[in-house]
Amino acid sequence: MLVDEFDVVVIGGGHAGIEAALASARMGVKTLMFTLNVDSIGQMSCNPAIGGIAKGIVVREIDALGGEMAKAIDTVGIQFKMLNTRKGKAVQSPRAQADKAKYREYMKSVCERQENLYIKQDEVVDIVLNSKREVVAVKTKLGIEYRTKAVVVTTGTFLNGIIHIGDRTFPAGRAWEPRSEELANFYRREGFPLLRFKTGTPARLDGRTIDFSLLERAPGDDPPPKFSFWTEPKASYWFESGKKQKDCWITYTTEKTHRIIRENLHRTALYGGKIKGIGPRYCPSIEDKIVKFPDKSRHTVFLEPEGWNTVEVYPNGLSTSLPEEIQWEMYRSIPGLEKVELIRPAYAIEYDVVPPTELFPTLETKRIKGLFHAGNFNGTTGYEEAAAQGIVAGINAALRAMGKELFYLRRDESYIGVMIDDLTTKGVAEPYRLFTSRSENRLYLRQDNAILRLAKVAHSLGLLSDEQFRLVKEIEEEIEKWKSFYKKEKRYVYLGEEAKNYTIATLFTAGYSMKDVSENLGVEIPHDSYIREEVEIQLKYEPYIERERKLNEKFRKLEDTPIPENIDYDRIPGLSSEAREKLKKIKPLTVGQASRIEGITPAAITAILIHLRRLE
Ligand SMILES: Cc1cc2nc3c(=O)[nH]c(=O)nc-3n(C[C@H](O)[C@H](O)[C@H](O)COP(=O)(O)OP(=O)(O)OC[C@H]3O[C@@H](n4cnc5c(N)ncnc54)[C@H](O)[C@@H]3O)c2cc1C
The missing domain is CATH 1.10.10.1800 (tRNA uridine 5-carboxymethylaminomethyl modification enzyme MnmG/GidA)
Structure with missing residues (x-):
C-alpha cells in the first residue's frame, strides 16, 4: 500500500542518520527518517564522549558543512578538553564528555523541529527498484510503501545484530533493543556482499559504589574549548544552569585483573570461538589487550560520568565479552572499584556491513542509482566517522533527488575526504576509525581552519547562509x-x-x-x-605546509584528472589482468583514486594516463 511520497528516505536515527536527514531537509527536499525507536534518536551506544584525536577535527568539518554534532556537544557537554596541546597546534583536537540523556534529547528535538524532515518509528524491510535499477520506494514491516527518489541506509550495528555475553547470545541491535533483519535480504537479492563485523562496550558502573578518593582526577580545560564555529564560548546548557565541568577519573588494571581474564579467556565470546566477526584493532576489548600485550603489567582506565543526573559511569578501556559473573570479579579487581556494582553488563555485538568498496566517493552504491550508505554499515566505528559519512550521503541523496550533480570531498581538503577515499578505494578489513596519520596533509587539515576550508562548498550546497x-x-x-x-x-x-x-x-x-x-x-x-x-x-x-604541498603536487595533479564513468579498461594496453579486475571493481572517479588502489602500480597509472590523453 502506497501512502506517501518523499524525495529522500533515511533509514536510521543514529549519528549517521541524523546528519544525513538534517542535511537533506536543510537543502530543501522532503525527507523522511525511519528509526526502530524514536526515543533513541542520537543514542550514544558506547562511550559518552564526542571528539578526540582526528575525530574532533572531523566534528569541526561536519560543523563547517552545516551539520549538528558540534552544536549538540557544545550544548550538552559536561567536560571539554583540547588534546595534544603540548604537541603543537597542527595536531590539536577537541574532545568532550557528553550528558548522554541530554545529547539524545537535543538531537531528537532538533530533528523534530527541522522543516522538511518527517520522522517515523518503523522498520524498513525492503527497497524497491524500477527496471533501470534505480531506487523508487521503501517498504516497511507492516507492508506500507513510501515512494522516494533516494535512500540513505545507516543501520549501524542493528542489521542482524547478535549480542554476546560470555556463552550467552541473543539477537539485538544494541543493548536489548530489537535488531532489524529483513533488509539484509534486499542486499543478498541485489548481489551485494555482506561482511560480519563486531564491536564491544564495557559495563556501566554505579558511581555510588566507586571510591573516588583512591583515584587520579582528570579535569576539563579552563576555559573549556568549544566545537562549533557558530556557538558562543561556554555554550553548555549545564554551565548556564550554574554547574561546573564534571571530572573524569583515572585508574589502572592490576595483576589480579589480568589473571582473572587469562583464566577465563575461554569463556569470552571471542576467544571461546562464538564470535566470527572482525573487531576493531584500535579499540580492543580488555581480553584482546591482555592477549596481545602480555608483558604490560597494567592498562589505563578512564572513568567517565554519563551525565549530571545519573550515577552511571563508563569505564573507558574495559570493554569485554566475559560472562557477567566474571565481569563483576574483573571490575572489582581494579583500585577504586573494589565494591563496584554493575548497572548494565558489558557485551560484544556482531552485525552485517556492506563493504564500502561498493560505493563511489559520493557514498552512492555503484550497483543502484539513488542508494547511499553511511556510518557503521560501511564498516566504520565511531560516532564522528558515522556523522561525517551521514552528512555527505545526505547531501548527495538530496542532490540526486533534485537531479543535480553529486559532490565529494577531496583528501587534501578534509579528513572526511581522507576517510571516504580510504573506505571506497581500499575497503575495510576491520572496523575503520580515523587517525591523523591517515592523512598526507596533516599540517593543513587542522581543527582551527575547518570552517575556512569548507565554507565555500557548504555555501554552494545551501548549507551555509549568505x-x-x-x-x-x-x-x-x-x-x-x-x-x-x-x-x-x-x-x-x-x-x-x-x-x-x-x-x-x-x-x-x-x-x-x-x-x-x-x-x-x-x-x-x-x-x-x-x-x-x-x-x-x-x-x-606556512613553510612546512608549502613543503607538504610540493610533495603532494604530483598526487594533486592525478587527483584533478577525472576518469570517465564509461572507461573500458579492457582497451588499455599494458594493464595486468589483476589491475584490470581491481579497476573494474573499484571504478575510481579520478586517476588519484586509482593510484591508491592496492596493487595498482605506477606503470598502470602511466598506461591509464596515456589512454586518457588519447581520448582527449
Ligand atoms: C556495543 C557497541 C560498541 C561500540 N563500540 C564502539 C567503539 O569501540 N568505538 C567507537 O567509536 N564506537 C563504538 N560504538 C559506537 C557506535 O556503534 C557507532 O560508532 C555509531 O553509533 C554509529 O552510528 P550509526 O548512525 O552508523 O549507527 P547507530 O547509531 O547504530 O544507529 C542505527 C540506527 O538505525 C536504525 N535502524 C536500523 N535498522 C533499521 C531499519 N531496518 N529500519 C529503520 N531503522 C533502522 C536504528 O533504530 C538506529 O536508529 C559502539 C556501539 C555499540 C552498540
Whole structure:
C-alpha cells in the first residue's frame, strides 16, 4: 500500500542518520527518517564522549558543512578538553564528555523541529527498484510503501545484530533493543556482499559504589574549548544552569585483573570461538589487550560520568565479552572499584556491513542509482566517522533527488575526504576509525581552519547562509591582511646566535607567539581571538605546509584528472589482468583514486594516463 511520497528516505536515527536527514531537509527536499525507536534518536551506544584525536577535527568539518554534532556537544557537554596541546597546534583536537540523556534529547528535538524532515518509528524491510535499477520506494514491516527518489541506509550495528555475553547470545541491535533483519535480504537479492563485523562496550558502573578518593582526577580545560564555529564560548546548557565541568577519573588494571581474564579467556565470546566477526584493532576489548600485550603489567582506565543526573559511569578501556559473573570479579579487581556494582553488563555485538568498496566517493552504491550508505554499515566505528559519512550521503541523496550533480570531498581538503577515499578505494578489513596519520596533509587539515576550508562548498550546497558565508569571507580577508602585514613588518632580534631584522612572520615560524610579539616587541596584534590564533598558526606552519604541498603536487595533479564513468579498461594496453579486475571493481572517479588502489602500480597509472590523453 502506497501512502506517501518523499524525495529522500533515511533509514536510521543514529549519528549517521541524523546528519544525513538534517542535511537533506536543510537543502530543501522532503525527507523522511525511519528509526526502530524514536526515543533513541542520537543514542550514544558506547562511550559518552564526542571528539578526540582526528575525530574532533572531523566534528569541526561536519560543523563547517552545516551539520549538528558540534552544536549538540557544545550544548550538552559536561567536560571539554583540547588534546595534544603540548604537541603543537597542527595536531590539536577537541574532545568532550557528553550528558548522554541530554545529547539524545537535543538531537531528537532538533530533528523534530527541522522543516522538511518527517520522522517515523518503523522498520524498513525492503527497497524497491524500477527496471533501470534505480531506487523508487521503501517498504516497511507492516507492508506500507513510501515512494522516494533516494535512500540513505545507516543501520549501524542493528542489521542482524547478535549480542554476546560470555556463552550467552541473543539477537539485538544494541543493548536489548530489537535488531532489524529483513533488509539484509534486499542486499543478498541485489548481489551485494555482506561482511560480519563486531564491536564491544564495557559495563556501566554505579558511581555510588566507586571510591573516588583512591583515584587520579582528570579535569576539563579552563576555559573549556568549544566545537562549533557558530556557538558562543561556554555554550553548555549545564554551565548556564550554574554547574561546573564534571571530572573524569583515572585508574589502572592490576595483576589480579589480568589473571582473572587469562583464566577465563575461554569463556569470552571471542576467544571461546562464538564470535566470527572482525573487531576493531584500535579499540580492543580488555581480553584482546591482555592477549596481545602480555608483558604490560597494567592498562589505563578512564572513568567517565554519563551525565549530571545519573550515577552511571563508563569505564573507558574495559570493554569485554566475559560472562557477567566474571565481569563483576574483573571490575572489582581494579583500585577504586573494589565494591563496584554493575548497572548494565558489558557485551560484544556482531552485525552485517556492506563493504564500502561498493560505493563511489559520493557514498552512492555503484550497483543502484539513488542508494547511499553511511556510518557503521560501511564498516566504520565511531560516532564522528558515522556523522561525517551521514552528512555527505545526505547531501548527495538530496542532490540526486533534485537531479543535480553529486559532490565529494577531496583528501587534501578534509579528513572526511581522507576517510571516504580510504573506505571506497581500499575497503575495510576491520572496523575503520580515523587517525591523523591517515592523512598526507596533516599540517593543513587542522581543527582551527575547518570552517575556512569548507565554507565555500557548504555555501554552494545551501548549507551555509549568505550571512554566515559573508562573515567567514570577512574573517578570511582580515586574516590575509594581518598575514601580509606580518610578512613586511620587521624587528631587530636575536634568533639563535644571530641578531638581525626579521619579519614578524619569520618569528612566528621560529616559535614566537602573538603574546611574545605584542608584549616583548610592541607589535600590533588582532583584537579578535579567532583571527589572532589563525594568523599565528598559518604563519607558523606556512613553510612546512608549502613543503607538504610540493610533495603532494604530483598526487594533486592525478587527483584533478577525472576518469570517465564509461572507461573500458579492457582497451588499455599494458594493464595486468589483476589491475584490470581491481579497476573494474573499484571504478575510481579520478586517476588519484586509482593510484591508491592496492596493487595498482605506477606503470598502470602511466598506461591509464596515456589512454586518457588519447581520448582527449
Ligand atoms: C556495543 C557497541 C560498541 C561500540 N563500540 C564502539 C567503539 O569501540 N568505538 C567507537 O567509536 N564506537 C563504538 N560504538 C559506537 C557506535 O556503534 C557507532 O560508532 C555509531 O553509533 C554509529 O552510528 P550509526 O548512525 O552508523 O549507527 P547507530 O547509531 O547504530 O544507529 C542505527 C540506527 O538505525 C536504525 N535502524 C536500523 N535498522 C533499521 C531499519 N531496518 N529500519 C529503520 N531503522 C533502522 C536504528 O533504530 C538506529 O536508529 C559502539 C556501539 C555499540 C552498540
